[in-house]
Amino acid sequence: MCSFFFVIAEAKRQLIAAGFHLLKENEKWDLQPGGRYFFTRNMSSLVAFAIGKKYSIGNGFHVIAAHTDSPCLKLKPKSASTKSGYLMVNVQTYGGGLWHTWFDRDLSVAGRVILRADDGSFLHRLVKITRPLLRVPTLAIHLNRTVNQDGFKPNLETHLIPLLATKTENATADSTEKSNVSSSKDVHHQLLLKILSDELSCKIEDIVSVELNICDTQPSCLGGANNEFIFSGRLDNLASSFCGLRALVDSCALPEDLSNENSIRMIALFDNEEVGSDSCQGAGAPTMFEAMRRITDCLSHQSAGETDFARAIRNSFLVSADMAHGVHPNFIDKHEEHHRPELQKGLVIKHNANQRYATSGITSFLFKEVARLHSLPTQDFVVRNDMGCGSTIGPILAAGVGIRTVDCGIAQLSMHSVREICGKEDVDIAYKHFKAFYQSFSSIDRKLNVD
Numbered sequence: 538m539c540s541f542f543f544v545i546a547e548a549k550r551q552l553i554a555a556g557f558h559l560l561k562e563n564e565k566w567d568l569q570p571g572g573r574y575f576f577t578r579n580m581s582s583l584v585a586f587a588i589g590k591k592y593s594i595g596n597g598f599h600v601i602a603a604h605t606d607s608p609c610l611k612l613k614p615k616s617a618s619t620k621s622g623y624l625m626v627n628v629q630t631y632g633g634g635l636w637h638t639w640f641d642r643d644l645s646v647a648g649r650v651i652l653r654a655d656d657g658s659f660l661h662r663l664v665k666i667t668r669p670l671l672r673v674p675t676l677a678i679h680l681n682r683t684v685n686q687d688g689f690k691p692n693l694e695t696h697l698i699p700l701l702a703t704k705t706e707n708a709t710a711d712s713t714e715k716s717n718v719s720s721s722k723d724v725h726h727q728l729l730l731k732i733l734s735d736e737l738s739c740k741i742e743d744i745v746s747v748e749l750n751i752c753d754t755q756p757s758c759l760g761g762a763n764n765e766f767i768f769s770g771r772l773d774n775l776a777s778s779f780c781g782l783r784a785l786v787d788s789c790a791l792p793e794d795l796s797n798e799n800s801i802r803m804i805a806l807f808d809n810e811e812v813g814s815d816s817c818q819g820a821g822a823p824t825m826f827e828a829m830r831r832i833t834d835c836l837s838h839q840s841a842g843e844t845d846f847a848r849a850i851r852n853s854f855l856v857s858a859d860m861a862h863g864v865h866p867n868f869i870d871k872h873e874e875h876h877r878p879e880l881q882k883g884l885v886i887k888h889n890a891n892q893r894y895a896t897s898g899i900t901s902f903l904f905k906e907v908a909r910l911h912s913l914p915t916q917d918f919v920v921r922n923d924m925g926c927g928s929t930i931g932p933i934l935a936a937g938v939g940i941r942t943v944d945c946g947i948a949q950l951s952m953h954s955v956r957e958i959c960g961k962e963d964v965d966i967a968y969k970h971f972k973a974f975y976q977s978f979s980s981i982d983r984k985l986n987v988d
Contacts, residue, residue: 539647539665539752541581541605541808544775546663548583548782548806549575555786557585568835571795576828580649580661581605581808582818584828585782587789589798594837594845597852598829599978600803600940601781601971602820602930603859604810607771608634608953610697610751612646615724624701624726626671628751630693632811637689638955639751643669644699646729648749652739659745664736669754671699699751702728753955765881765961772957776947776964777858778806784971794976800852801832802975810859810930820930826938829853854982855942856904856974857895857931858967860959861885861918863948873921878948880960883914884970887929887944893920895931895942899987904943904974906981911973913966916948 552575553559560566560576568574570592575585582605586598610628618625630636647665654660673696678684691697725747734741757769767776785804789795809819816822833846863885864877872878878885886901887894901917908915920926935942947967949959 544605579818583806586803591799595848598801601856602805603777608632612749617726625698635954640675643754644671646749651746773860780967788975857944859929859946861946878916881962885916888919893926893928894944895935900943
């Protein structure tokens, strides 16, 4: 997927095709045991859930949470610029990308636009230009003789600007007139807007706003001598999002799949994880927990009391699914000696004593027990003591209301590169593990009493 907007659009399509009912956050909900529902926010985050037919107030939610965003380049509000006879597109970096991997790639744009309709209303449309449209060229080694010794260290403000075309007289005029007007027509190149309008079958003047990111045009593919690898952009974290979504859909595809379920199965896909999650559509917002309370209220046919919702949270369990660092054969020493996850060896359970991951001894055991009962492999990961540790949405959600959480992920290489690698078998294992979690966690959880 070239943009998180397209991720949610595809998830929405799959959910509707599977019989889930679309809800609106600003409308009244009518929920029933055995029902399957979902809603989106900002078309970049989504919550979907299936209610067990034996659900009773105070029972828990079994949740898989992932994120839809990945490091990328985004168009600045005023993207049009010219340099030395070229039309350039000004961009800002989003997240912590390996930005050197974006050089010399066949790039394009994708995202959403707002269109003005003939009746004066506004339309939300997604757009993707599939052909190579942009490129960030590297400087020839003849002009940078020491690059291989000193390292490639581009200035992200001045060197990471994609070129769109060679400058024409019309483009020069368009970029100099009405410089103080903030319409899309004046702040983005007319040539770019023409390409977008052709794709959308609209007039340039109908485009009133754009929210676009740069994307790689090379399709995902299988690779390796035995086709055992997946080569793709945005594996972090679309692989987790895909596995979680399919696991939910397939775990309740038949009417009888929910007949003995006394909990609620849920998936939450959030935006903005790569920049801290502090947004309306990120995991830092109370989206998921507001949905949980609202579901509890609807099913109790009244406003659920604090104790009802508190009991539901105490009975709930969250799987924070985000890609994991597989051991790199050329940089083995970057991994702790006894925790070196391998590709094709199953989901990686992430541990950190300083709570950069939310996994505890209890949550790790329960999630591994799901795997054991279904003969699925798992691995463990901790970062070296002399290295910093990344984090996920797991600690954010766990701390939000105190929900039990395990952090896990598919092992991969080249994380945050424009082109990443993971094992084909691991995607299948993750899907099976997540599906088994939905189908069997209720029976596993009731066997362990901690408090």
